Amino acid sequence: MTDAPQHLYLVDGSSFIFRAYHRLPPLTDPEGTPVNAVFGFTAMLWKLIEELNKGEGPTHLAVILDASKHSFRMELYPEYKANRPEPPEDLIPQFPLIRDAVRAFSVPCIEEIGIEADDIIAAYAVKARDEGMKVTIVSSDKDLMQLVGGGIDMLDTMRDLRIDVAHVEEKFGVPPEKVGEVLALMGDAVDNIPGVRGVGPKTATQLIQQFGDTETLIARAAEIKRDKLREMITSSVDDIRMSRVLVTLKTDWPLSEPIETFALKDPPHEPLSAFFKKHGFRTLLSKLGKHAAMEAASGEPGAALPPPDAFSPPLLPFEHDKYETVATLEALDGWIAEAFAAGTVAVDTETDSLDAMRANLVGVSLATAPNRACYIPLGHVASEGLLGETPVQVDRVEALARLKPLLEDAATLKVGQNLKYDMLVLARQGITIAPFDDTMLISYALDSGKALENGGPAGHGMDGLSERLLGHKPIPFKQVAGTGKAQVTFDKVPLDAATKYAAEDADCTLRLWQHLKPRLWREHVTGVYETLERPLAPVLMRMERRGIKVDRAALARLSADYAQGLERLEAEVHTLAGTPFNVASPRQLGEILFEQMGLQGGKKSAKTGAYSTDVDVLDRLAGEGIEIAQKVLDWRQLAKLKSTYTDTLQEQINPETGRVHTSYALASTTTGRLSSTDPNLQNIPVRTEEGRKIRDAFVPEGGNVLLSADYSQIELRLLAEIAEIPQLRQAFADGLDIHAMTASEMFGVPMAEMTPLIRRQAKAINFGIIYGISAFGLARNLGIDRGAAGDYIKRYFERFPGIRDYMERTKMGARDVGYVETLFGRRIHTPLIKSSNQAERAFGERAAINAPLQGTAADIIRRAMIRIEDALEAENLTDAQMLLQVHDELVFEVPAEKAAAAGAVIKRVMEDACAPVVELAVPLVVEVGTGQNWNAAH
Structure with missing residues (x-):
């Protein structure tokens, strides 16, 4: 060991692997081996090394993996991890490749039979700390939080969050050295650690805060005042003691490799280059080449990594004369081969309607590089501009048959702009586009709510993005199709004009992707795009198609x-x-x-x-x-x-x-909420009898029922969670009527004596507070004078001071950085909060306060929607189909005899939608109903 400051980073490899696997679509390498987890893991590891090298960074780095499922804990408790499913079949062959990837980086890969990765991490962390090193554990695993303190911290790369002692105490309510005591009482359903049945995080924390540790709790259980809880503890003594042993990390395990061998090296070119080539990782290979070029220019292998914009391509002028009209199958085959070779191809469709369910496919455009684009006409007809002759074009059926393997090839990335529309158009032709990137969704993940220099909103449409990022104004539709009554549909546009317009769209989309995609990594929002935006597009496409x-x-x-x-x-x-x-x-x-x-x-x-x-x-x-x-x-x-x-x-x-068939807009709100058009089904009133009558007209096919699954008071629950309001958290945990409880707290009325009027007033305040209601607004809602309404609001903040603290903390943070974040890392920019106009600034403050709540609620239902189809399929319930999403509600059409089974699966997935990324202290509750129309089901 040297006298210089030493900093060891220990990467929890399993966390990286499963995050990579679940957030990337299926990919295979040239030999047909699944590699989506390998690619994601490799990219994440490179990004980590890259980010760390920008600052002081670590001096030592190692990746820790689990060598096998068996560990010493199973000798102590055979049921340990008995509930854990086997890894997915397509993940198993990727484990050895991930080990190869780590070694290609010249990073040690540590794993041992009979002990888990967490124990290896703990042993190295404690050893390094005792030798005077600083230690960072790259993980968000709650078990590892026991180690935090005394020179050891954690780094959650998904949320770009440093976890220190204060964060652990905030999460568990006890210092890190007491976390194991809380975990022992909570138990763990995933690892099958028994704990105390019925004791959750809140109660476990309270018990350890009172008694200090589990042994003292057992010895003094008679002091517990609640009869049921006391009985639960005294009847679970053996389980508590076993659980305490199971959650204890084995810090004295002998180290297999000396820490000195973990000294961090710059990523070597040759092993990485060979690895990337073997598995077809073209984007990483390109990135490696640029890195190597910079090293060569500097004359030293340890040169600094390239600046953030080093991977953005130069701005080249658009050369429309280079675009090609594909009029023969031979020419089409050449473009398809070129796209396969490139590995990435931009795709766009041209149709005769904005309604994807009624549109006829007119043509397809492809782009493989800037100014290398083509248009494949498929459905153009004679028009005045074509002198009455049908244009020469390839056979539509044969062209689509040849395009289908390319558009469905797992090793070729398809890039589109608002690709959900094209997906639906092509799905009606029997083609499923995958895997894909969507420039509109990437832009949305990066810049939702952001304002331009002129004060206007930064939109995510192709024309606006092109002008802003590429300095190029695309050909407007009216230039090729005309305006007003003279406007024609695209199938009547002459082929030369159609080619310039359509091929430019694909060319522009590819260039936008080259500029935007690298920003996801640099700005730490990859997780938002990969887990919340991209995977939802095909789900919505299928919903729109079902209608x-x-x-x-x-x-x-x-x-x-x-x-x-x-x-x-x-x-x-x-x-x-x-x-x-x-x-x-x-x-x-x-x-x-x-x-x-x-x-x-x-x-x-x-x-x-x-x-x-x-x-x-x-x-x-x-x-x-x-x-x-x-x-x-x-x-x-x-x-x-x-x-x-x-x-x-x-x-x-x-x-x-x-x-x-409604159409869902993924990128139209700043908070992540979906909106729908043609028709807009989000705003049908449900609080009036006349509005509810409209829902009576939404019905299932014969033999089916409509099933509604609705999150109960989700934003209030998130307020209790995010603002950390003890009374609200406890009320939700106990399943109390939250509005009655609020009324009782505010007005001093016992729950048993609650009147509908008092409860209604509390309900209005509860929901009003979320949206920053004023005394005037509350007075109008309750039909009282403004002074009384102001008194209600003042009393509310006095009873729940944490809400005021949350509001002030949130406003201050938004002013400092210009945005707020959801629990899942979605950034919602709040430019108006810095406005010199008082009314605009007040609006910006209200938006900043509400955005983390509404945005997190939107993220949660997105996560549920992404998982539900697979969950239903796993239970052989594929005929239960998701049709609508309306704010916090999902609507399904289900065979009547399968409604109960489907409802149980849907409820479970929706209530568990946060796992494993976010652990809530406040439970999510989903209410499920069925009926012969939408209103009856709700």
Whole structure:
């Protein structure tokens, strides 16, 4: 050992392996061996070394792996890890390749028979610490948190989080040396450590805080006041003692390799180059080549790694004349071979409609390199611009048959922009695009909510991205298709113009991918893209393709009823106004309210000269008891339901499927929430009887039922979790009525004496606080004066001071870094929080407070959606199909006789959606219902 400061990094290899396996699609190398985990592991290890070398970094590094499933713990307790499933079949052959990858980096790979990786890590960590070294364990494993302190910390690379003593105490409520005591009481279902049945993290922490350790707890169990808990402890003494032994890390295990041999070396070119070539890792090979070139230029092998933008390609001008129109099968075969050889190909489709379920495929464009792109016309027809002759193009059926192997090849990455649309178009042709990258989703993961220099939002569409990142304005659609009544569909665009437009799209998409993809690693949001964005696209595509059945006759009846209701409300408004007028005209309504009726508070627009009669104005007037204002609000709501839903839904029934197919937007909100269009099913009102009637028209096919699975109060649960509110956490853990509990805390009313009015007031405050409600807003919601509402809010913060602390902490953090994060690392930029405009700044603060809650809720349901199909398939329930996602609710169509089994699987997956990345102290609860229509199921 030298006198210089020494810093040892110990990488928990198993954590890297399983993260890589689950977040990458299936990949095979040239010999057909699965390598998705190998590729992901290798990229993660390189990134770790790269990041560490930028700063002081480690002086020593080793990767620790599990040599086998058997360990000494199984001798002590045969049931240990008995519940753990075998690794997936396609992961097993990747384990030896991962060991080869570690050695190719010249990094020691340590594993031993009979002992687990955690114990090896513990032994090396303690030994190094005792010799005066600083130690960092690269893992987020809760068992290893027992080691933190005294020169040992942890690094969670997924969240870019340093875990120190304070973080451990925050997570467990006890210092690291007591974590084993808490773990022994909690038990572990995954490792089959018994613990105490019925004792969760909260209770375990409280017991250790009170008694200090498990042996003292056992000896003084009679002091436990709760009868049931005391009985649970006294009847589980043997399990507690065994569990304490099982969770104890074996720090005295003899070391197989001296720590001196872990000295970190710069990644060697030759072993890595051979490894990357053998397994077809073209992107890593390219990266290695650039690294080696920089070393050669510096004249020293230990030169600094390239700067963050070193892997971004130069900005080349677009040369449209180099694009090719593919008119023969021979030419098509040449492009397909080129795409296979390149390993990455940009893909785009051209159609005659924006509705992917009704669109006809007109052509496909490919790009393999900047300015190397083509257009394959498949469905162009004669038009005036083509002199009445059908253009020469390849046979559509034969072309698609030849493209299918390329688009489905596991070793060729397909790159697209908003690829979900193209997936759906091609799925209708029997083609499944995989694996893929989506530049829109990469941009969204990187820059959600970010503002441009001019103050406008940074969008994720191709045209905006191209202008911003490539300095190039793509050919607008109207330039090739015309405008207004003269506009034609793309199948009538002449081939020369179609080729320049379509091939440019593919070329532009490939260049955007080359610029954006490296930023995921550099900015630490790869996990968001790989686990939340990319895998959801094909899930949504399948949901959109399935659609949902609606009862046309029921909608027609509702439209007729709504028409009668509108006539009645209009007559009542006219009576109250004392004169007939156009209720739909804001100008006429303003004149009636503020001039003819003389109501106070009217404000004219400086631009139009008309009085404002928006919903805020009418809500205020209705709250003051002005009957005409409430009638107009009712009229507007009914008119919206009729025009937006009951009339329009009938027109949107697909004539081929007889179902409605909504389109989900993955990148339209800043928080990760999905939105839907054509039709928008997210905003059907459920709090009014008229709104619920619309859901009655959504029905299953014969023999099936609709199944609704809805997260219960998820944002309030996340508030309790993220803001760490003890009373709320305990209430949720105990399954209490959270609104009644809040009312009891605030107003001093015993739970047994709770009235509906008091509970409703607490509910309004609970949900209002999440969205930063003002005293004015709460007063309007509860029908009370603003002073009383302000007192309620003040009392709320006095009873739950942690909420105020969370709000201030969140606002301060957002001002410092410009964004907030969800529990899963999604970054939500909050530019308005630094605005000089007070109203904008206040809005930005409210958005920053709510975004981690709403964003985490959105992440959770995304994770559930990504897992549900596989979970149903594993239980032979593939005929239970996910149809809709509406905020915190998922809707399925299920054979009636399988509803109970499917509901159980869906509930389990949704409630466990956070694992294994995030462990919540507050349980998630999903309510499942079934019925012969959507309303009955909810």
